[in-house]
Amino acid sequence: MLNRTADSVARATPEPLARKVRGISDKGLAWLFISPTILLLLAINIFPLFWAIYLSFTNYRANRPNEVVKNVGLANYKRILGDQDIWIAMQTTAHFVFWTILLQTLIGFTLAWLIDRKFRGHAFWTTIILVPMMLSPAVVGNFWRFLYEPQIGLFAYAISFVSGIPATEIGMLSNVSLAPWSIIIVDTWMWTPYVMLICLAGLRSIPEYIYEAAEVDRASNWRQFWSITLPMALPFIMLAVLFRGIENFKMFDMVNLLTGGGPGSTTEVASITLKRQAFESWRTGYSSAFAIILFVAVFGLANIYVKALNKVKQR
Amino acid sequence: MSLTSAHSVVAPSATSKRVAGTIIVLYALISIVPLLWIFATSFKTPPDSIAYPPKILFQPSLEGYCNLFTTRTRQTPEYINSLGPATGFCDETTRKRNMVIAGPSNFMPRFVNSLIIAFGSTFCAVFLGTLSAYGFSRFKVPLADDLLFFILSTRMMPPIAVAIPIYLMYRELGLSDTALGMILLYTAVNVSLAVWLLKGFIDEIPREYEEAAMIDGYTRLQAFWRTVLPQATTGIAATAIFCLIFAWNEYAFAALLTSGTAQTAPPFIPTIIGEGGQDWPAVAAGTTIFLVPILVFTILLRKQLLRGITFGAVRK
Numbered sequence: 001m002l003n004r005t006a007d008s009v010a011r012a013t014p015e016p017l018a019r020k021v022r023g024i025s026d027k028g029l030a031w032l033f034i035s036p037t038i039l040l041l042l043a044i045n046i047f048p049l050f051w052a053i054y055l056s057f058t059n060y061r062a063n064r065p066n067e068v069v070k071n072v073g074l075a076n077y078k079r080i081l082g083d084q085d086i087w088i089a090m091q092t093t094a095h096f097v098f099w100t101i102l103l104q105t106l107i108g109f110t111l112a113w114l115i116d117r118k119f120r121g122h123a124f125w126t127t128i129i130l131v132p133m134m135l136s137p138a139v140v141g142n143f144w145r146f147l148y149e150p151q152i153g154l155f156a157y158a159i160s161f162v163s164g165i166p167a168t169e170i171g172m173l174s175n176v177s178l179a180p181w182s183i184i185i186v187d188t189w190m191w192t193p194y195v196m197l198i199c200l201a202g203l204r205s206i207p208e209y210i211y212e213a214a215e216v217d218r219a220s221n222w223r224q225f226w227s228i229t230l231p232m233a234l235p236f237i238m239l240a241v242l243f244r245g246i247e248n249f250k251m252f253d254m255v256n257l258l259t260g261g262g263p264g265s266t267t268e269v270a271s272i273t274l275k276r277q278a279f280e281s282w283r284t285g286y287s288s289a290f291a292i293i294l295f296v297a298v299f300g301l302a303n304i305y306v307k308a309l310n311k312v313k314q315r
Numbered sequence: 316m317s318l319t320s321a322h323s324v325v326a327p328s329a330t331s332k333r334v335a336g337t338i339i340v341l342y343a344l345i346s347i348v349p350l351l352w353i354f355a356t357s358f359k360t361p362p363d364s365i366a367y368p369p370k371i372l373f374q375p376s377l378e379g380y381c382n383l384f385t386t387r388t389r390q391t392p393e394y395i396n397s398l399g400p401a402t403g404f405c406d407e408t409t410r411k412r413n414m415v416i417a418g419p420s421n422f423m424p425r426f427v428n429s430l431i432i433a434f435g436s437t438f439c440a441v442f443l444g445t446l447s448a449y450g451f452s453r454f455k456v457p458l459a460d461d462l463l464f465f466i467l468s469t470r471m472m473p474p475i476a477v478a479i480p481i482y483l484m485y486r487e488l489g490l491s492d493t494a495l496g497m498i499l500l501y502t503a504v505n506v507s508l509a510v511w512l513l514k515g516f517i518d519e520i521p522r523e524y525e526e527a528a529m530i531d532g533y534t535r536l537q538a539f540w541r542t543v544l545p546q547a548t549t550g551i552a553a554t555a556i557f558c559l560i561f562a563w564n565e566y567a568f569a570a571l572l573t574s575g576t577a578q579t580a581p582p583f584i585p586t587i588i589g590e591g592g593q594d595w596p597a598v599a600a601g602t603t604i605f606l607v608p609i610l611v612f613t614i615l616l617r618k619q620l621l622r623g624i625t626f627g628a629v630r631k
Contacts (some may be wrong), residue, residue, distance in 0.1 A: 026454055027533055032448035037443045037466065037506050044503035045469040048480030055480070062483060064450030111342060117327040119336035127617055128343040131350065133624075134613045138566030139602050142585040143353050146595050147335035152365045167367070189346060190428050201629050239628060250473040256361055257585055271567075274475045279571060284479060298471050 013181045032103035049295075056289035063282040076289035086290065095180060096187075096255075096269055097248045101241055103188045109237060113229070115196070126200075133193045144186050148172040148258075156228040173259055179266045183255050187248065190273030195240040202236025204230065223224065235313045244307055270294055285303055353606070355598035369487065379406035379596025383422050383604075387414040389590070418519070422601060425583040429605075431494050432579055435561040436501035441555045443502070449539060451510070452517040452527045453525075463514075466507045467626065474567035482572060494577045498569055505558040508626060512557065515627035516550025517543065554617040556612050563609065580605050596620025 001285070024032065056076055060069045080086050113127065115122050132140070147155040150171045160167035172182040206228065215225050252271035255261070261268035261276070268276075278287035327335070356364050358375040361382075387409050402409040412541060448465075451459055454595040482491070482499065520543055524566030526625050528538040544551075584601045587594055616623065622630050 024534075024536065026535060030450045030454035030456055033446040034456060036463070037447040037510060038398075038462065040443065040499075040503050040506060041466060041469055044481070044500060045472070045477065048484055049472070051480040051484065052476065055483075059394035062479075062486075111339065114335035114339050117332050117335040118337070119332040121336070124338070125336075125339050125343045125613065128347055129339070130617075130620065131610065131613060132346060133562060134609050135350075135564065135606055136581050136609075138570075138581045139584055139605055140349070143598065143602055146348070146356070146593070146598070147349060147352065151367050152369060154348070154369050157369050158369075189349070191457060193346075194624060198625060198629060201621055212508075231396070235630065239625065243625065245515055246471055252473070252475055253581075256570070257566075271475045277573070278475065278479050279482075284483075288479055291473065293481060295450070295472050295476055298473070299468065302471060 004090060006207035027298050051290040056292050058285045061282050074131045076286045080290050084213055085254035089268050089270050093269045098186045099184045100248050101244055104192045104195045104244060105241060108167055108192045109199045112195045112203055115200060115292045117199040130193045137254040142257040143187060144258055148182055168245050174263055176263055176266050179259055179263055183267050186254060191244060197237050198240040199233060206232045238309045238312060246302055319475045353599050353602050356595055357603045359596050361596055378408050379600040381408055382594055382597040383600040383608045384420055386418055386420050388417045389414050425578055425580045428577055430580040432497045433559050435498040436562045437555050437558040438510045439502040440505035440558045441551060442504050443460060444513050445551060447510045448513035448517050451514050466510050470507045478568055478571045492577045493573055493575050497577055501562045505561055509554050509558060512554045513550060516547050521548045556616050557623040560609060560612060
């Protein structure tokens with residue numbers, strides 16, 4: 001699956017032609033082809049990153065560009081780690097990431113497992129299911145505000161139709177205990193197809209002869225599922241979790257438009273806090289420090305996870 | 316080698332297929348309802364859109380689309396009666412609400428911005444990505460794995476974290492709220508995806524083609540141009556569509572770094588308001604127009620979708 005084979009084949013192939021150089025040498029061409037990309041990334045990603053690291057040690061405020069910038073050492077980092085609001089935002093993020101991943105994995109895997117039966121018309125319905133994940137989270141998230149409206153919204157109406165609770169009382173976006181679920185529902189609606197698609201690839205990668213052997217051994221369906229289907233699809237499920245985990249840890253657009261972090265700060269995930277600190281309170285130094293901490297956290301967690309993923313794959 | 320499922324001992328039974336099919340169709344129908352609702356709302360009149368219970372059957376109207384493309388001011392009935400006959404459908408509908416059209420709205424310029432920035436950045440990202448992918452695929456680049464990982468890792472940063480220094484940098488360089496600034500930024504974000512996807516596609520093209528071309532007297536550059544590029548067309552097209560979708564849908568950078576002349580549609584659409592709150596039919600109309608290109612692309616991309624969303628990690 002992870003295409004290392006093509007790489008190793010490519011490397012093992014000797015290059016008899018490398019010596020017969022005409023025009024630009026291969027080495028020159030390689031750098032000519034690669035360096036524009038690297039330069040662009042250095043300019044737009046890495047240089048700003050170092051700038052952010054520098055700013056994180058200062059008290060700079062972007063709305064007062066003429067003020068003298070003072071070096072404050074690690075003060076910003078200390079304040080963030082002691083800041084109650086930051087910890088609440090991290091908890092909100094963890095709650096959001098945990099539930100979205102859990103729901104998306106469960107529903108996504110189940111859907112993939114059902115689609116793998118290849119019933120009539122499965123390709124068409126799979127395409128329909130995939131549509132939400134291709135759309136702009138911002139534009140669609142914005143529209144969900146309308147669906148969630150307590151009186152006129154379709155979602156509230158459908159829930160009240162099923163449960164009998166008056167539609168006016170279903171304030172998904174105004175109720176403190178419901179608001180965190182409002183963003184989980186929209187994210188799950190949008191991204192379950194993503195997990196489903198990767199799981200489907202996993203299920204289709206399992207060779208049929210393994211099931212045939214199990215059938216010969218008279219293994220029950222239940223047993224086949226737990227000892228063949230699930231373990232063999234596991235690397236794919238873990239890959240889907242990795243991609244969704246990184247994305248949802250950074251989540252900004254959909255939440256910003258749907259709840260804006262409210263009511264109060266009940267749905268204020270890390271990116272929203274960062275935006276409020278950086279672009280509303282203009283605490284540029286402080287928010288740069290928070291940005292660095294977030295980046296290190298994503299990067300560190302992703303690295304640990306990839307190691308675990310590689311172990312599972314090697315089994 | 317491959318067994319058709321009909322002969323297989325492990326083929327799912329007819330009943331299990333039927334049950335699975337029913338559940339999938341139900342899920343697909345429920346998950347598509349919000350989109351159908353956006354589409355339906357765009358053809359409702361404002362009173363119909365906020366009716367309780369929500370109206371499923373309604374008299375279709377183009378008022379939402381009229382409101383999307385125009386700004387209107389409220390006038391006295393006497394003033395409206397003093398005007399000449401209505402010049403068109405939108406004029407007439409607006410007058411029925413005791414308003415007159417004051418001018419075009421900002422939707423068209425924002426939509427055009429979206430087009431310019433999405434296509435511009437896609438072109439740059441695919442151009443740079445193709446060159447780099449070929450470089451990584453065919454040449455021994457020192458530290459290739461590290462460089463590739465570096466390219467990918469730029470994608471892991473939260474957009475808001477990147478936006479803080481970019482905001483300051485663009486302010487210094489005069490790139491704030493310019494299409495050029497947004498094109499550069501989206502190119503940088505998309506080029507990681509482009510390199511990873513295209514490297515996969517180019518790896519699949521046998522090197523023998525180029526080597527044969529070079530034996531025939533082509534230089535390496537000519538061989539790249541005449542043999543590799545034509546073979547990679549499908550891959551390049553798929554990559555371009557993925558970049559295009561990302562740039563088209565992007566909101567965080569656009570909302571923080573553009574405010575006027577270079578603003579794209581995603582931060583603009585949520586700001587469409589009518590009298591007394593959000594003008595939902597107009598918002599729905601804007602959303603519908605904005606989503607249609609993506610729906611078309613999704614259908615075109617069906618076969619490559621998996622590869623695109625996993626950065627080429629999973630292929631079929």
